[in-house]
Amino acid sequence: MDVELEDRVKGKDYKCRECGTRFKGIGKKPMCPSCQSEEIDPA
C-alpha cells in the first residue's frame, strides 16, 4: 500500500521508444521494465 502511494506521488508516466511499453518511472533516469532501455519519452 505505502509503496503504491509513493509511486503515485513521485512516479511519472513514460513510454519506451524501443518496445512501446508504458510505465511509471521514478527518478531522473528511469528504465523500461520490459527491455531495460533508457530510450524513453515522457507520456
Ligand SMILES: [Zn+2]
Ligand atoms: Zn522497452
